Structures are given as structure tokens and as C-alpha cells.
Amino acid sequence: ASMTAPRLPFLAARTCSAAAAFSSLSSSPLQCCPVKRTSATNTNSAPLLSASRPGAPAADGVGSADLNRLRASAMPVADSPLPTYTDPHELPRPLTGADLMESGGEGLKVAYQGFPGAYSESAAKKAYPHCQTVPCEHFDTAFQAVENCTVDRAVLPLENTLGGSIHRNYDLLLRHELHIVGDVRLAVRHCLLANRGVKIGDLRSVMSHPQALAQCEHTLTELGIEQRQAVDDTAGAAKLVTEQMLQDTGAVASSLAAELYGLDILAENIQDEKENVTRFMMLAREPIVPQVDKPFKFRPALCFHLKIGNLHNSSRHLQFLH
Ligand SMILES: O=C(O)C(=O)Cc1ccccc1
The missing domain is CATH 3.40.190.10 (Periplasmic binding protein-like II)
Incomplete structure (x- = not known):
């Protein structure tokens, strides 16, 4: 939405499941839904190998439900038969270093505001070339989609050479607990x-x-x-x-x-200034994911809000953006 777009009610009354949200991705953007924190999205379908190796100790705290199931079938006790695996290729493969260095954003779902073909989608593809882009109706929707794990990242415009800062997104940064994990610049040719x-x-x-x-x-x-x-x-x-x-x-x-x-x-190329660049920020739930997100260069720009009569306390709300 533009800077001038009316603010939506912060939490809508209905719930919104990830499956429902993705059922019509190509035609209509995601709409606002309540922020609901769930467990982090697992972008790698392969469980850890140690869980499936008979007799191996379980990796504590990692996929414990699955580990218990595998442990029960894989560790023989006196009376139970040995497990029989028909096709070894169907077994989970071990995680490798490459899985942890998905530099092109493979498997990532990335939210942007607008319909397919928006500049923000091109920015998302520039930031994560192999990601799956997810259109969202409003900026708020994109923030919420990251927060409730419907997507892994959001890519949203922050400022451009002609129009200046997009204040709505600065406001949303203060109201949500997401992290800027990188930025990407896009030359906009209208x-x-x-x-x-x-x-x-x-x-x-x-x-x-x-x-x-x-x-x-x-x-x-x-x-x-x-x-x-x-x-x-x-x-x-x-x-x-x-x-x-x-x-x-x-x-x-x-x-x-x-x-x-x-x-x-x-x-x-009908923009009045031929050099027309928009800077987009990449948002995530966690501060930084090495090899996936480029480190964000800090610049001395600040964003903060003040409560009237509470000036001494304002540093609590200070956020360093770049
Ligand atoms: O409307 C779009 O396509 C956007 O992504 C927002 C925008 C609008 C104009 C310049 C850059 C980004």
C-alpha cells in the first residue's frame, strides 16, 4: 500500500491458515490475518541423520516427536523384529554444509506488497533469486506473514531517490518485532x-x-x-x-x-529522473541468517517515537535502522 493508504484494523477477526493463504497465490495477494506465532518454518525436508541411525543418540530438542517415532522403530528390543527398509533411497539423507548455505534463497517464501509484476516482486527476486514470491495486499500483511511463519522473509520498499522515505514501513518496523537482515537496490524503469x-x-x-x-x-x-x-x-x-x-x-x-x-x-523509461533507484529492506524473524542474507550495512539513520510527557524514556524506543 502507498504511504497514503488507510490503515487496516490491526487484527482482523478471522483466522488465516498458511494453506488457505497459498491457495490463490497467483491471482490475489495475501490479506491481513491475526499475528500468531507458530514454530519456525522448516525449509529443509531432510531430518537429521542421527535420528535414523539405529542406536545413535537422539539430537536433543531437534524434531523430538519425529525422533521418538524413529527411535521406537529403529532401536530393536528383545522381542521386536529388526526394522526392514525396502528402498534405502527413501530414507532421509544427512544435512550437508550446502543445505546450510542456501545462498539463492532456495526453499524460502518471500512476501512482497502488491500483485505479481510489482517492482517489489523484482526486488524480492533480486534479493533471493531462487525464492518463491508471495504477493500481499498491504505492507501490514507482509509483516504479519513473516511473524506468523506463513513466509520466511518480506522484501519491502524503504526509500527511493525521488520520492524519499516510505514512512509507513518505518512505522511498521516500530510496531512489529522483525529484523532487517539486508537491503537491495532496484533501478526502476517505468x-x-x-x-x-x-x-x-x-x-x-x-x-x-x-x-x-x-x-x-x-x-x-x-x-x-x-x-x-x-x-x-x-x-x-x-x-x-x-x-x-x-x-x-x-x-x-x-x-x-x-x-x-x-x-x-x-x-x-518515462520516469522524469533517469537515475531512479528504490531501496528495499529484507525482513526476517531472526536477526541474520549467514549465507542467505547479505549483512546489512549500518548507516546513521534513526527511527524513533516519543510518548508525550515521556521524553526521558524515549531511548527505550530507539531503533537503529541502518
Ligand atoms: O507498486 C509497485 O510496483 C511497488 O513495488 C512499489 C513501488 C512503486 C514505485 C517505485 C518503486 C516501488
Whole structure:
């Protein structure tokens, strides 16, 4: 959602299971659901080998339910028959160093705000090239999805060269207990998109994320397009233009969005400043995961809130962002 998007109720009344959330990933983004902490997502399907080796001591505290089951079947007692394994290839394989160094984000689910084809999705793919991206309706939804283990990471915009900071995400950082584990910069190249057969001269209006509209304001005016319509994300704008078969309204979005939603590219690189970079942050439940997340460089930017009349206590709320 944009900086101007209305704040959703913090906790919605219904529950939301991970299975339900993933049932329609490609078409609609995740919606807000209550924050519910569950056990961490296991991105590696292979249990530890020590559990399946007969007579080996159990690894304390690691998957104890499974260990107990394996122990019961694998450790023969006087009267029970020896276990018979039909296909050794179906047995769990040992974890290797490579499993612990999934540098491309294999097996990670990464939330972003918007529809498929949004710049945030490209940033998520840049940060974790082999991840599975998960569209979310609002920034809050992405924060909650990490917190309740529906996903492993979120990649959200923090600031850009033209529009400045995205304050909504700074606010959310204070209200949630997630960690910034890295950042990624994306050069944003906006395109003017429209339905097949529509010409620039036919367009009276253009739809996009407010930051994208602001970044192209001068060029759009020069092209003779006067009206602006703000929506939650650039790809969502492209989707609307297609679905409603609009003939007098275009979208400002990426070339990827043009491809995904079957729109023509009427003009490329239409941002007023050719150097247009947005910086995204990578969020996780734990402070840092070596080899998966690049260490985050600290910069002297601060984010804090004050309670009126409680100034002396404000350092408690101080958070170092970079
Ligand atoms: O709307 C999008 O596609 C986004 O990911 C947010 C955004 C909008 C404009 C520039 C960079 C990111």
C-alpha cells in the first residue's frame, strides 16, 4: 500500500491458515490475518541423520516427536523384529554444509506488497533469486506473514531517490518485532502501458502507485495525459486496465507487468529522473541468517517515537535502522 493508504484494523477477526493463504497465490495477494506465532518454518525436508541411525543418540530438542517415532522403530528390543527398509533411497539423507548455505534463497517464501509484476516482486527476486514470491495486499500483511511463519522473509520498499522515505514501513518496523537482515537496490524503469490498439493520444487518465505517478509526473503531462488515479501498486494498475478493458486509461508499471497482463508498452523509461533507484529492506524473524542474507550495512539513520510527557524514556524506543 502507498504511504497514503488507510490503515487496516490491526487484527482482523478471522483466522488465516498458511494453506488457505497459498491457495490463490497467483491471482490475489495475501490479506491481513491475526499475528500468531507458530514454530519456525522448516525449509529443509531432510531430518537429521542421527535420528535414523539405529542406536545413535537422539539430537536433543531437534524434531523430538519425529525422533521418538524413529527411535521406537529403529532401536530393536528383545522381542521386536529388526526394522526392514525396502528402498534405502527413501530414507532421509544427512544435512550437508550446502543445505546450510542456501545462498539463492532456495526453499524460502518471500512476501512482497502488491500483485505479481510489482517492482517489489523484482526486488524480492533480486534479493533471493531462487525464492518463491508471495504477493500481499498491504505492507501490514507482509509483516504479519513473516511473524506468523506463513513466509520466511518480506522484501519491502524503504526509500527511493525521488520520492524519499516510505514512512509507513518505518512505522511498521516500530510496531512489529522483525529484523532487517539486508537491503537491495532496484533501478526502476517505468513504462506507459495500455490495452492493445490504444494510442497515447487516446489516453485521458493514467493509473499507478502514487510514487510511480510522482516519478513520471512531468513526462505524463508532456504526453498530454492529465488525470491521475492512485492505486496500491503498479502491477495492480496494469491488472485493472486489462480487466476493465479501459480504452482511455493507461497504467504506469514495469515491462514485466505488460507481459503478465497482456498490455502494450506505449513508452519506456518515462520516469522524469533517469537515475531512479528504490531501496528495499529484507525482513526476517531472526536477526541474520549467514549465507542467505547479505549483512546489512549500518548507516546513521534513526527511527524513533516519543510518548508525550515521556521524553526521558524515549531511548527505550530507539531503533537503529541502518
Ligand atoms: O507498486 C509497485 O510496483 C511497488 O513495488 C512499489 C513501488 C512503486 C514505485 C517505485 C518503486 C516501488
